[in-house]
Amino acid sequence: QVQLVESGGGLVQAGGSLRLSCVASGIDFSIITMEWFRQAPGKQRQLVATITRGGRTNYRDSVKGRFTISRDNAKNTMYLQMNSLKPEDTAVYYCHAGDINYWGKGTLVTASS
Secondary structure (H helix, E strand, O other), X not given: OOEEEEEOOEEEEOOOOEEEEEEXXXXXXXXXXEEEEEEOOOOOOEEEEEEOOOOOEEXXXXXXXXXXXXXXXXXXXXXXXXXXXXXXXXXXXXXXXXXXXXXXXXXXXXXXX
């Protein structure tokens, strides 16, 4: 049974930092491309960052230089380090196993102005 469990969300002031984690089980984590998505109220879900099994990363333009995606295959865990948070980063952040299309339930990030 595949499970993706996010944690690390919370309320921070603009300019602050958070680190999100996604722990995977029931999958061969090390060979799967993993992604972070986010969805703000009333808006469509959008891709934030991707990390391939080889560690190649890609980011949406609005988070480049502020967010860092990483993975620890030994721990079946993916991370998203978010620095210099802005109010427009406020959203529910979701972990996604790209190759097999599984989703976590999300964790809420709120950056207050």
